[in-house]
Amino acid sequence: MNALRTTRTLVASATAVVLALGSASLAHGAVPADHSDDDQITIGIKFDQPGIGLKTPDGTYTGFDVDVATYIAKQLGHEPDQIVWKEAKSADRETMLQRGDVDFIAASYSINDERAEKVDFAGPYLLAHQDVLIRADDDSIKQPSDLNDKKLCSVTGSTSAQNVKEKIAPDAQLQEYGGYSECLTGLENGVIDALTTDDSILAGYAAQDEFKGKFKLGGFEMSNENYGIGVQKGSELKGKINTALEKMVADGSWDAAVEKNFGPANYQNEPAPKIGVIVEND
Amino acid sequence: MFDFLEGYDLLGAFWVTVQLTFWSALGSLVWGTLLAAMRVGPVPLMRAFGTAYVTVVRNIPLTVIIVFTSLGLFQTLGISLGADRFTTINFRLAVLGLTAYTSAFVCEALRSGINTVPLGQVEAARAIGLSFPQILRIIVLPQAFRSVVGPLTNVLIALTKNTTVAAAIGVAEAALLMREMIENEAQLILVSAVFAFGFICLTLPTGLLLGRLAKKVAVKR
Amino acid sequence: MRRVPASDEKAPPAKAKPPARTEAESATVLYDVPGPRARRRNLLWTVLFLAALAAVAWWVIAGLDAKNQLEAAKWEPFVTDGRVWETYLLPALKNTVIAAGLAMVLALPLGALLGIARLSDHRAVRAVAGTVVEFFRAIPVLILMLFANAAYAEFTDISPETRPLYAVVTGLVLYNASVLAEVVRAGILALPAGQTDAAKAIGMRKGQTMAYVLLPQSVTAMLPALVSQLVVIVKDTALGGAMLGFAELLASVRPMSANYGANTIACFTVVAVLFVLLNLALTTFASRLERRLRRGKRSTGAVVGAEAVDDLATPGPGERPPP
Numbered sequence: 063m064n065a066l067r068t069t070r071t072l073v074a075s076a077t078a079v080v081l082a083l084g085s086a087s088l089a090h091g092a093v094p095a096d097h098s099d100d101d102q103i104t105i106g107i108k109f110d111q112p113g114i115g116l117k118t119p120d121g122t123y124t125g126f127d128v129d130v131a132t133y134i135a136k137q138l139g140h141e142p143d144q145i146v147w148k149e150a151k152s153a154d155r156e157t158m159l160q161r162g163d164v165d166f167i168a169a170s171y172s173i174n175d176e177r178a179e180k181v182d183f184a185g186p187y188l189l190a191h192q193d194v195l196i197r198a199d200d201d202s203i204k205q206p207s208d209l210n211d212k213k214l215c216s217v218t219g220s221t222s223a224q225n226v227k228e229k230i231a232p233d234a235q236l237q238e239y240g241g242y243s244e245c246l247t248g249l250e251n252g253v254i255d256a257l258t259t260d261d262s263i264l265a266g267y268a269a270q271d272e273f274k275g276k277f278k279l280g281g282f283e284m285s286n287e288n289y290g291i292g293v294q295k296g297s298e299l300k301g302k303i304n305t306a307l308e309k310m311v312a313d314g315s316w317d318a319a320v321e322k323n324f325g326p327a328n329y330q331n332e333p334a335p336k337i338g339v340i341v342e343n344d
Numbered sequence: 345m346f347d348f349l350e351g352y353d354l355l356g357a358f359w360v361t362v363q364l365t366f367w368s369a370l371g372s373l374v375w376g377t378l379l380a381a382m383r384v385g386p387v388p389l390m391r392a393f394g395t396a397y398v399t400v401v402r403n404i405p406l407t408v409i410i411v412f413t414s415l416g417l418f419q420t421l422g423i424s425l426g427a428d429r430f431t432t433i434n435f436r437l438a439v440l441g442l443t444a445y446t447s448a449f450v451c452e453a454l455r456s457g458i459n460t461v462p463l464g465q466v467e468a469a470r471a472i473g474l475s476f477p478q479i480l481r482i483i484v485l486p487q488a489f490r491s492v493v494g495p496l497t498n499v500l501i502a503l504t505k506n507t508t509v510a511a512a513i514g515v516a517e518a519a520l521l522m523r524e525m526i527e528n529e530a531q532l533i534l535v536s537a538v539f540a541f542g543f544i545c546l547t548l549p550t551g552l553l554l555g556r557l558a559k560k561v562a563v564k565r
Numbered sequence: 566m567r568r569v570p571a572s573d574e575k576a577p578p579a580k581a582k583p584p585a586r587t588e589a590e591s592a593t594v595l596y597d598v599p600g601p602r603a604r605r606r607n608l609l610w611t612v613l614f615l616a617a618l619a620a621v622a623w624w625v626i627a628g629l630d631a632k633n634q635l636e637a638a639k640w641e642p643f644v645t646d647g648r649v650w651e652t653y654l655l656p657a658l659k660n661t662v663i664a665a666g667l668a669m670v671l672a673l674p675l676g677a678l679l680g681i682a683r684l685s686d687h688r689a690v691r692a693v694a695g696t697v698v699e700f701f702r703a704i705p706v707l708i709l710m711l712f713a714n715a716a717y718a719e720f721t722d723i724s725p726e727t728r729p730l731y732a733v734v735t736g737l738v739l740y741n742a743s744v745l746a747e748v749v750r751a752g753i754l755a756l757p758a759g760q761t762d763a764a765k766a767i768g769m770r771k772g773q774t775m776a777y778v779l780l781p782q783s784v785t786a787m788l789p790a791l792v793s794q795l796v797v798i799v800k801d802t803a804l805g806g807a808m809l810g811f812a813e814l815l816a817s818v819r820p821m822s823a824n825y826g827a828n829t830i831a832c833f834t835v836v837a838v839l840f841v842l843l844n845l846a847l848t849t850f851a852s853r854l855e856r857r858l859r860r861g862k863r864s865t866g867a868v869v870g871a872e873a874v875d876d877l878a879t880p881g882p883g884e885r886p887p888p
Contacts (some may be wrong), residue, residue: 104725110819117820119648148725149810153526157533161718163725176529213430218511219523235430238514240407240807241819244415246827251632253419272638272826386596386603389611393618402793403844405800405815407807408837415830421628452793466595476596484595494751498744505705519705533715540708547703 106150113266183290376450457488676745710736
């Protein structure tokens with residue numbers, strides 16, 4: 063019987079410790095630091111895409127989406143230190159907006175019909191295209207049709223991966239991984255010939271110090287990806303964000319952000335898209 | 345409500361899941377038995393290896409192991425397991441990774457089964473001069489297997505669901521299709537429900553059938 | 566001193582006679598004490614096996630080196646750049662520990678309850694518990710987590726910051742409680758029927774029999790299985806990172822490798838080592854606990870301890886444990 067009592071005591075104390083740990087951290091997570099809730103704005107971005115949205119070792123965030131979102135927040139009346147950045151995984155973006163977890167999402171979020179049924183899009187603010195990243199010394203890939211006997215790589219289930227399978231290079235071999243990093247390791251190792259996704263994302267990687275001179279963009283425009291700012295269905299933010307985006311383009315901040323984030327990769331960006339004009343895929 | 349299912353090869357994806365499960369189950373039964381034999385065997389180094397293997401493999405998330413088969417074995421060390429197209433390579437790599445992981449659990453289940461065999465039987469076997477491999481093969485393992493059908497069923501059910509991790513290296517099984525559908529349809533919960541149902545169809549009958557088998561073959565003592 | 570090591574532990578002193586046979590015991594009983602010829606044969610096997618292991622190790626290292634996977638730039642950040650730990654790894658480790666801890670504390674009692682319910686005399690209770698267990702065992706944990714996340718968003722006002730944690734813990738608890746229920750049930754069923762009969766004979770009620778006779782005895786026997794399920798809980802927290810945006814240890818690989826030039830092999834290795842250390846800490850703690858339970862039992866001089874029961878169940882040679 064004593065054993066049972068010992069078990070009880072042990073379990074009880076373990077419970078107490080864990081619950082204390084848990085609630086301490088919950089409290090910490092739930093109550094934002096110095097600001098009252100009214101001044102806070104929560105924005106969903108990518109945490110793992112250099113050039114788009116990246117959580118750096120300092121704990122700060124960089125990338126084109128981050129710059130655009132910061133500008134918009136400023137126009138909506140929020141200083142940069144009032145922004146709470148939240149990771150918006152691709153699969154989770156619509157639900158995050160529907161549940162109101164974030165105020166808006168700027169996370170390489172292409173506008174399409176299925177998504178537009180669930181959420182509203184402001185913008186578009188960038189026109190990207192599906193492209194390939196290849197080794198700098200590889201001159202066997204000059205046009206999309208060259209890809210057919212190559213080994214391509216992309217992220218599991220992504221639109222780019224499906225595009226390759228169905229349209230661009232049905233005969234090519236496609237490797238799908240959980241993230242772009244694994245594809246890059248393969249590209250470095252020579253097992254993969256080309257990493258394919260939006261050129262904006264690829265440019266971000268090509269511009270990284272570690273990869274300078276190692277990789278280049280193919281420059282193929284294999285699809286049109288209209289990046290929009292996702293907001294809750296029927297949200298009044300849509301109009302305000304559109305105004306902010308127009309202002310961003312007008313005062314030159316948009317160009318500066320493009321130059322800052324994609325410049326080093328020699329990325330030929332499209333001019334700033336007109337608000338509400340979506341370039342369809344042919 | 346379910347019109348979003350159109351145009352997707354659900355059955356094909358689940359068929360890949362079944363194949364992954366089957367080959368990995370077969371592989372881990374073999375490798376897990378060998379590991380268990382090493383762990384109870386007379387060679388100290390093999391015992392140590394078996395212990396170390398189980399300790400390390402059991403404590404690493406499966407995703408890491410699966411990703412390593414692709415990044416490490418295939419990409420870096422050039423092991424393509426006799427295939428030259430990604431689909432086949434990845435499938436085989438996934439089977440390899442799932443086998444490596446699951447056999448640690450099979451080994452542990454089997455070892456507890458070996459412990460249920462009465463000492464007297466083994467001593468009798470030694471007395472009539474049977475060697476260690478013979479004792480294992482003829483006396484111990486047949487009884488051990490019968491007593492661990494239950495635990496092994498749990499391992500098999502876990503394995504069936506673990507095959508979803510193979511999506512991490514691009515094996516076109518159920519979880520990969522689920523991600524495609526979520527990306528295209530923006531219907532997270534409905535799509536997940538469909539796949540949850542699919543897995544129930546696979547694992548529930550397995551559990552019930554093997555549960556009955558476990559009762560039937562159990563060694564009465 | 567009597568003790569039963571967890572599966573991963575070294576063998577106890579030869580004199581000890583624990584209830585379940587330990588690794589060393591079940592081993593030594595399977596073959597004779599090696600004579601000169603057997604020793605030579607063992608040595609030969611050892612040498613061959615060592616050579617094979619060395620060859621594989623060399624081949625792996627050479628392969629990694631040939632593809633520049635061992636270059637300093639890929640591994641250095643983990644040593645020289647403290648920010649890697651501060652920004653990515655340690656906060657993620659903390660989340661993993663919290664989620665796993667909460668899940669364990671909740672799943673253990675729920676699992677015990679379900680396990681006992683499946684042994685109930687009432688058909689309805691058995692049926693309900695059985696359905697719950699079979700249902701949650703059949704669905705992948707990731708999908709359970711997704712459902713929980715959606716349900717919390719729909720029906721509660723848990724803040725979006727902590728919702729992923731709640732969802733992850735809920736998924737883990739539902740699944741692992743059903744698995745633990747099976748462990749508990751098996752543990753109780755493994756006890757000799759005489760235990761229940763004896764309890765009835767001295768006039769104990771069903772609840773008393775369970776609480777004072779069956780559970781205490783089966784707990785020690787179940788511990789190894791319980792511990793390995795706890796390890797599964799720790800590892801399964803990683804599922805929450807993939808789709809729910811729960812910032813746990815495995816998910817930290819993404820932003821990390823994106824910052825340090827896609828050093829995926831290095832990142833995954835470091836995370837794998839952290840998981841192994843975390844789980845080893847858990848199993849070590851559990852085996853300490855187990856030893857303490859057994860010691861405690863002995864010091865009271867309990868008349869019928871699990872040890873004796875086990876000995877009755879699988880009679881072996883050698884000395885009986887002193888009462």
